[in-house]
Amino acid sequence: MIRIILVEDHNLTRMGLKTGLGQEEDIEIVGEAATGKEGLDLLKTQPADIAIVDIGLPDMDGIEVVETLRQFQASQGLDQPKVLMLTMHDSECAVMAAFAAGADSYCMKQTELDDLIVAVRETCDGNAWIDPAIAHVVLRQVRETASPVAASSRTVSIDAVAPEFEQILETYPLTERELEILELIVAGCSNAEIAERSYITVGTVKTHVRSILNKLGVDDRTKAAVRALRSGLVS
Numbered sequence: 001m002i003r004i005i006l007v008e009d010h011n012l013t014r015m016g017l018k019t020g021l022g023q024e025e026d027i028e029i030v031g032e033a034a035t036g037k038e039g040l041d042l043l044k045t046q047p048a049d050i051a052i053v054d055i056g057l058p059d060m061d062g063i064e065v066v067e068t069l070r071q072f073q074a075s076q077g078l079d080q081p082k083v084l085m086l087t088m089h090d091s092e093c094a095v096m097a098a099f100a101a102g103a104d105s106y107c108m109k110q111t112e113l114d115d116l117i118v119a120v121r122e123t124c125d126g127n128a129w130i131d132p133a134i135a136h137v138v139l140r141q142v143r144e145t146a147s148p149v150a151a152s153s154r155t156v157s158i159d160a161v162a163p164e165f166e167q168i169l170e171t172y173p174l175t176e177r178e179l180e181i182l183e184l185i186v187a188g189c190s191n192a193e194i195a196e197r198s199y200i201t202v203g204t205v206k207t208h209v210r211s212i213l214n215k216l217g218v219d220d221r222t223k224a225a226v227r228a229l230r231s232g233l234v235s
Helices: 011-022 036-045 062-076 092-101 113-124 135-145 165-171 176-186 191-198 202-216 221-231
Strands: 002-007 027-033 050-054 082-087 105-108
Touching: 002 011, 002 036, 002 113, 011 027, 011 113, 027 036, 036 050, 036 062, 050 062, 050 113, 062 082, 062 092, 082 092, 082 113, 092 105, 105 113, 176 191, 176 202, 176 221, 191 202, 202 221
Parallel strands: 002 027, 002 050, 050 082, 082 105
Antiparallel strands: none
């Protein structure tokens, strides 16, 4: 079971989340709080896998809640719960502040329930889940800070420090053509633009993109771009 604690001040939203998530056989709501202080007290005492934290709480914002939780976890040698930040805000400042505070994933309140469930499961598995509505913000920040040698920033929770390039290619055995296309994906090019620049058909591009996603172990272009930048495949 994925044990979840909800920290959300809006009663109807919290009830909706509790009802919707609670319908899943592998998800259990083990606690809920309407303020940051109540949430922290609960998170420090109630074992859970995921904390869904609203960024806009009445007594302290969700970013402060996450920062305080992470400090407590560090002092106790704990690594759970992981944090999925839930918010109405899609500003670059709010998004990057959430990740800097230690959030593992970021989800808009407008997100469909099915997508939120995916976000919960991905986060529980140790993957960053970034709402497509704000993925461009994170990707831009990653491109500005990515290093082919070290990738320990909290900007996006992509595994660990990258090894040398040869070792990277052993992990992600991309062909020269796939690397070229991956660079264009990171640059934000569509399949049609990639086809035009690479002098190949759109169908061939799609084949290469599928292969790239499979080799990187991701399921969409945004995650592929982030992983490429954080691992040093593309600079």
